[in-house]
Amino acid sequence: MFLQLDSVTAGYRRLDIxxxxxxxxxxxxxxxxxxxxxxxxxxxxxxxxxxxxxRSGRIRLDGEEVQNQRPDQIVKNGMxxxxxxxxxxxxxxxxxxxxxxxxxxxxxxxxxxLEQVFELFPILRExxxxxxxxxxxxxQQMLAIGRALMARPTCLTLDEPSIGLAPNxxxxxxxxxxxxxxxxxxxxIVEQNAAQALAISDRAYVMESGSIVLEGTGQELNDSAEVRxxxxxx
Ligand code: ATP
Numbered sequence: 001m002f003l004q005l006d007s008v009t010a011g012y013r014r015l016d017i018x019x020x021x022x023x024x025x026x027x028x029x030x031x032x033x034x035x036x037x038x039x040x041x042x043x044x045x046x047x048x049x050x051x052x053x054x055r056s057g058r059i060r061l062d063g064e065e066v067q068n069q070r071p072d073q074i075v076k077n078g079m080x081x082x083x084x085x086x087x088x089x090x091x092x093x094x095x096x097x098x099x100x101x102x103x104x105x106x107x108x109x110x111x112x113x114l115e116q117v118f119e120l121f122p123i124l125r126e127x128x129x130x131x132x133x134x135x136x137x138x139x140q141q142m143l144a145i146g147r148a149l150m151a152r153p154t155c156l157t158l159d160e161p162s163i164g165l166a167p168n169x170x171x172x173x174x175x176x177x178x179x180x181x182x183x184x185x186x187x188x189i190v191e192q193n194a195a196q197a198l199a200i201s202d203r204a205y206v207m208e209s210g211s212i213v214l215e216g217t218g219q220e221l222n223d224s225a226e227v228r229x230x231x232x233x234x
Contacts, residue, residue, distance in 0.1 A: 001060070002027040002186050003048070003079075003155055008057035008067070010047040016055065017043040018210040025155070027062075030177065030187040032197040032218070034231055035207035041190035042084060044207070045157050048188075049081035050074040061155060076104050078154035084163060086144035090133030094124055097132050097143055101150030109152070117146040120176055138169030145176065155186040162193045174200050194231040198222045206231070 003025040011017040018040040025031040033041050046052045048059055050071040059067040061079055069077070089097050098117060102110045118125035121142040127135060132143060141161060148156055161177065162170040170193070178200050181187050191197035198204055201218035206227060214221065221227045 001025070002029075002062055003188065004058075004060045005044075005048070006058045006060075008044075008047060008059060009055045010043060010052055011055065012043075012052070016210070018047070018207075021057070021210075021212065023205050023212055023215070025186055025188050026202075027186055028181065028184065029202040030181045030189065030200055032194075032201040032204040033188070033190045033207050033212075034192070034194040034197055034204060034221075034227075035190075036231070037192065039207045040210040041207055042159055043210075045081060045159050045188070045190055048074075048079065048157055051081070072104070075151050075153075078152075080148040080151045080153035080156055082144050082148045082156065082158045082161065084159040086140055088132040088140060088143060088147070091131060093129050093131060094135070094143055095128040097147050098124070098128075098150050101147035102152075104151050110150070113150050113152060117149050120149070120179060121146055138165045138173065141165060141169075141173055142176070145173070145180075149180070149185075153185055155188070156180060157188045159190055160192060161189060162191065162196055170196055194227070195222070 001024040005021050005023055008021040009016055009019050035041055047054050050069050054067045058065055061077055066074055066077055098114055102113055123139055124146055161173050174196055189197055198218040198221055204218050204221050205212045206214035
């Protein structure tokens with residue numbers, strides 16, 4: 001198991017949001033966590049990225065315990081998080097945002113990483129001099145993913161990558177995520193847009209009220225009557 005959560009409890013101040021969470025992602029998989037608004041999906045990713053502390057339990061990346069490490073240390077360990085708000089440097093150009101993503105990497109590798117990101121998202125090459133906050137929502141999402149890739153992650157976590165995007169851009173972003181997986185990066189996604197996420201996932205988990213209630217392959221959950229009714233609007 002490449003990423004593994006054992007009995008993880010985390011939350012804000014005195015409030016536990018996720019309870020006794022157990023799930024894992026194998027090396028080279030795309031795994032999704034789907035669930036309603038407020039189920040605790042974002043909180044889960046924030047705990048994995050070191051943005052909030054866990055109260056108990058273990059998070060292992062490639063066998064090493066990483067719970068409660070500093071976020072920059074977690075990036076150095078190979079796990080990079082793309083937040084829902086994308087957290088771009090709005091006044092900086094596309095290429096500057098990308099270069100900032102490589103803060104853990106030797107300077108000599110930056111050019112090659114940039115080339116890989118531009119190959120994945122050609123629009124970023126075309127717009128490399130443009131200020132990030134003047135890009136469309138879809139382009140900003142591509143930039144946020146591109147910046148994460150500049151840190152050469154072994155594991156990428158993505159919070160609602162399709163949120164607010166037009167349907168054709170959702171398809172483009174999800175296609176890019178598959179290519180990232182095919183290039184050897186392990187991917188964990190949380191999504192409310194369940195149908196789209198399940199379509200590209202090797203496996204998925206359903207989260208309700210801070211706990212995993214169901215798991216299966218993307219196909220199994222897509223075919224499950226319970227999931228179809230609750231999350232796919234069918
Ligand atoms: P969404 O898709 O709306 O982001 P989610 O499944 O990702 O939903 P979380 O964002 O993890 O859910 O939120 C779970 C619960 O934690 C919610 O009840 C939310 O109000 C609460 N919460 C989130 N952030 C904070 C915070 N900083 N302080 C206190 N409570 C918070």
